[in-house]
Structure formats: C-alpha cells, structure tokens
Amino acid sequence: MTSKKENQLILAVDDTPNILKAIQYILTKAGYPVITARDGDEAFILIRKERPALVISDIMMPGLDGYELCSRLRSKEATSLIPFIFLSAKDTVDDRIKGIQTGADAYLTKPFHRDELLALVETVLTRHRIYIEQTMKDGLTALPNRAYLFKTLDNEMARARRYRRDLSVVMLDIDHFKSVNDTYGHLFGDKVLINLAGTLSKEVRRQDILGRYGGEEFLIILPETTGDAAAALMERCRRKIADIPYDDGSGSSPVSVTISAGIAEFNTDDHSIEDLIGRADRALYRAKENGRDQVVVG
Numbered sequence: 221m222t223s224k225k226e227n228q229l230i231l232a233v234d235d236t237p238n239i240l241k242a243i244q245y246i247l248t249k250a251g252y253p254v255i256t257a258r259d260g261d262e263a264f265i266l267i268r269k270e271r272p273a274l275v276i277s278d279i280m281m282p283g284l285d286g287y288e289l290c291s292r293l294r295s296k297e298a299t300s301l302i303p304f305i306f307l308s309a310k311d312t313v314d315d316r317i318k319g320i321q322t323g324a325d326a327y328l329t330k331p332f333h334r335d336e337l338l339a340l341v342e343t344v345l346t347r348h349r350i351y352i353e354q355t356m357k358d359g360l361t362a363l364p365n366r367a368y369l370f371k372t373l374d375n376e377m378a379r380a381r382r383y384r385r386d387l388s389v390v391m392l393d394i395d396h397f398k399s400v401n402d403t404y405g406h407l408f409g410d411k412v413l414i415n416l417a418g419t420l421s422k423e424v425r426r427q428d429i430l431g432r433y434g435g436e437e438f439l440i441i442l443p444e445t446t447g448d449a450a451a452a453l454m455e456r457c458r459r460k461i462a463d464i465p466y467d468d469g470s471g472s473s474p475v476s477v478t479i480s481a482g483i484a485e486f487n488t489d490d491h492s493i494e495d496l497i498g499r500a501d502r503a504l505y506r507a508k509e510n511g512r513d514q515v516v517v518g
C-alpha cells in the first residue's frame with residue numbers, strides 16, 4: 221500500500237468544534253486528507269464506510285465516548301489494527317493507563333503542541349505500515365500475500381467510491397501450471413513463480429499493488445485505472461512473460477509459460493471486495509475457456 225500522505229485519510233473525533241477545526245487545520249496543512257466526527261457513534265459509522273488510516277479521538281463525548289469507540293474497533297477484526305491516538309483533556313496517570321489499556325497506540329493530552337501531534341501521527345502510521353508489510357508477505361515470491369491484498373483492495377474501493385475514481389483489478393494465473401510442475405518438478409515451478417513475480421513487478425506502475433493470491437494466481441490492484449487501460453498493461457505483461465525462456469536443466473530447448481488474465485473495473489454496484497474479485501475471476505475463467513494465453517475484460 222502506498223505511504224503517500226495524500227492517501228492516508230485521518231479521522232478526527234471531538235465534540236468541541238474549535239478543537240476539531242484546529243486538528244483538521246494542522247493535519248490538512250501537513251498534507252493529510254481529514255474527515256471529522258462529533259462523537260463516537262458518528263465516528264464508528266464513518267470508519268466502516270471510509271476506512272481511515274488513522275483515528276485521533278477525544279475521550280469525553282456525548283453518546284459513545286472515546287474509550288468505547290476504541291474498544292469497539294479493537295474487538296472487530298476489520299478494524300482491530302487501525303492506528304488510534306487519544307487526544308484528551310483527561311490528564312491523570314489513571315486516564316492515560318486506561319487509554320493505553322483500551323488499545324490506543326498513543327495518548328496525547330490537551331492542550332497539545334502541533335509538532336508533537338504531527339510527530340505522533342507520522343510515527344504511528346509508519347510503524348503500522350512496516351508491521352503490515354512484514355506480516356503480510358508471501359514467503360516464496362516476497363510479494364504481498366492474499367490478506368494484504370484483501371485489506372488494500374478494501375481501502376482502495378472505499379477511496380474509489382469516495383472520490384469517484386477509476387479502479388481495476390486483475391486476476392491472473394499461469395496456464396497449465398500443474399503440468400509444468402508435473403513435467404519439470406516443483407522446484408522448477410517455484411522458479412517460474414519467482415520469475416513471474418519479478419517480471420510483473422517491473423511491468424506494473426508505482427501505484428499498482430501486485431500480490432500473490434495463492435498457488436499460481438496473482439492479483440493486481442490498479443488505482444486510477446479503467447478496465448481498458450488495465451487490459452493494455454496486461455497485454456504487455458502477457459507478451460513479455462511468454463517471451464521468457466526457462467532452462468529446465470535437461471539440456472533440451474528452453475521452456476516457456478503463458479498466462480491468462482481476467483480484469484474487472486470497479487463500479488458502484490460492487491459492495492464488497494468479493495463482488496469485484498468475483499467479476500475478475502469470471503473474466504479469467506472466460507480467458508481460460510477461450511483458449512488461454514489471453515486477457516479478458518469482464
């Protein structure tokens with residue numbers, strides 16, 4: 221996932237309008253997009269809808285207070301890891317302890333200093349990103365794994381919906397991979413997977429997210445990209461990959477592999493990542509049925 225500030229949406233929660241404005245001003249000036257909520261209930265709804273990268277929350281608020289908001293997020297799988305900072309006037313040691321025990325990453329008291337808030341925000345976001353990158357990596361190819369792809373696609377879909385941006389996903393796999401393994405052995409199959417991962421990594425653009433979906437399947441998330449543009453990119457990848465000669469070590473002529481790819485462009489009828497991935501998957505199935513070694517837009 222990208223670490224650019226402009227892609228890291230921050231949710232600020234406080235029932236005092238002036239404080240909310242101050243936080244919003246500071247973060248916006250530092251380059252972060254910011255959304256706001258006046259209490260825990262409103263925040264909870266926004267978090268589910270917008271998937272912010274970080275929550276900065278007051279504690280004392282009407283309705284759902286900050287402690288309750290934090291523990292509710294921590295108890296749900298989809299939001300259990302979301303970075304969370306308390307920013308509160310409650311400044312006793314017991315308050316801070318309770319805040320940290322609730323599951324906050326940091327506790328800052330009011331009145332706060334702008335630079336301290338920004339330093340905390342940056343550190344918490346960076347550490348979270350490193351943690352996610354290290355734990356969500358595929359062992360063989362070192363690409364992001366399926367869990368990372370799901371999480372990232374969920375975020376990207378929320379972003380595409382919020383800003384009405386293009387977004388496409390590609391599901392691709394190696395044609396007849398089972399027979400590649402059966403004929404040349406699994407070590408050779410691994411070599412093909414590693415090589416394919418490397419080739420695709422070079423071909424995709426900086427903002428694209430390429431990961432190993434499982435087995436011989438790869439998923440690519442292409443933000444700001446229409447289905448047709450994704451197809452052009454994949455067509456280039458398909459040709460490059462078919463041209464790579466693999467030496468199976470037997471001394472006979474080199475082996476080549478081909479890929480098939482299915483593409484789905486996000487639309488507002490896609491309510492979950494399963495909807496979008498499902499359409500890419502069906503397009504891939506059609507590519508297989510049509511004879512493989514091709515790209516199909518669903």
Ligand SMILES: [Mg+2]
Pocket residue numbers: 234235236278279280281
């Ligand atoms: Mg308050």
